[in-house]
Amino acid sequence: MPELPEVETIANGVHERVRGQTIQSVWTSNKPQTFKSSPAQIAGTLTHSRIDRVHRVGKTIVVDLSHNNRAAQFLIHLGMTGRLLVSTPDTPIPPHTHAILTLSSGRELRFVDARRFGRLSVVASANAETKYAGPGQEPLTIPIEDFIALFRKRKTPIKAALLNQSLLHGVGNIYADEALFHAGIRPLRHAGRLTRAELTRLRTALQKVLTEAIQLGGSSVSDYVDADGVAGFFQLHHHVYSRTGQPCRLCQTPIKRIIVGGRSTHFCPHCQH
DNA sequence: CTGACATCCTGACGGC
DNA sequence: TGCCGTCAGGATGTCA
Numbered sequence: 001m002p003e004l005p006e007v008e009t010i011a012n013g014v015h016e017r018v019r020g021q022t023i024q025s026v027w028t029s030n031k032p033q034t035f036k037s038s039p040a041q042i043a044g045t046l047t048h049s050r051i052d053r054v055h056r057v058g059k060t061i062v063v064d065l066s067h068n069n070r071a072a073q074f075l076i077h078l079g080m081t082g083r084l085l086v087s088t089p090d091t092p093i094p095p096h097t098h099a100i101l102t103l104s105s106g107r108e109l110r111f112v113d114a115r116r117f118g119r120l121s122v123v124a125s126a127n128a129e130t131k132y133a134g135p136g137q138e139p140l141t142i143p144i145e146d147f148i149a150l151f152r153k154r155k156t157p158i159k160a161a162l163l164n165q166s167l168l169h170g171v172g173n174i175y176a177d178e179a180l181f182h183a184g185i186r187p188l189r190h191a192g193r194l195t196r197a198e199l200t201r202l203r204t205a206l207q208k209v210l211t212e213a214i215q216l217g218g219s220s221v222s223d224y225v226d227a228d229g230v231a232g233f234f235q236l237h238h239h240v241y242s243r244t245g246q247p248c249r250l251c252q253t254p255i256k257r258i259i260v261g262g263r264s265t266h267f268c269p270h271c272q273h
Numbered sequence: 274c275t276g277a278c279a280t281c282c283t284g285a286c287g288g289c
Numbered sequence: 290t291g292c293c294g295t296c297a298g299g300a301t302g303t304c305a
Contacts, residue, residue, distance in 0.1 A: 003299095079298085113282095154275090262279085
């Protein structure tokens with residue numbers, strides 16, 4: 001399940017492989033839910049455009065395009081199971097392929113998404129970022145005072161607040177749990193009641209887990225985009241996520257699992273307060 | 274406006 | 290062994 005580090009790694013890997021290439025043709029599946037812009041709109045915008053850059057905003061992969069001095073952007077949200085593959089045309093097309101972009105290099109950029117929570121769309125304007133970035137802030141660069149202000153007066157559990165993309169971009173279930181563990185904060189604590197010291201620890205912990213995950217992912221980009229998806233990211237040494245009942249790596253207390261904001265949530269009852 | 278909750282979708286997994 | 294039910298989750302929409 002791609003969160004900020006995975007999306008960043010994928011965007012960087014795809015960038016290196018497709019930058020400067022021209023999209024020669026576009027095929028799309030006919031599954032409506034996948035396409036936030038119509039398939040015709042996407043094909044129209046992409047065909048004959050040159051790929052200038054692939055990067056990440058929040059959990060969205062942004063492909064900067066240009067064609068006859070006009071700029072546009074192709075937006076890819078991977079959802080849970082979305083994958084971007086750079087393949088040669090003779091590579092068998094995997095099940096659940098929803099888009100294939102034929103590139104001038106002869107290779108193909110394929111979007112594959114079994115569970116279909118992913119979304120594809122195009123935007124056409126220079127200041128498009130405001131349209132898709134949303135109000136949330138980037139967790140890796142947010143200043144401490146802004147971070148503290150985000151949670152002021154919030155009655156929701158801090159875990160739910162971390163997952164709220166209109167507050168912070170890119171934090172998903174895994175890194176929310178891991179960051180709370182490293183900050184020593186229980187996921188059900190009311191966001192608005194956390195102290196400055198706790199929020200300071202939380203920001204540091206969040207940046208630490210995200211940065212480390214990006215570094216781990218960086219070594220397996222090639223596996224991810226060329227072959228079968230998930231290799232690499234799950235080598236992550238989680239402390240709490242998906243470790244229900246297993247001993248805490250610090251104190252041996254069994255990790256507990258509860259539901260917060262409709263999401264499974266893992267924490268150490270001894271290390272987190 | 275804020276927060277809680279259902280919804281989408283299919284593969285993986287556990288139980289019988 | 291094999292079938293069936295349950296669960297996972299990001300974003301969105303609905304409702305209180």
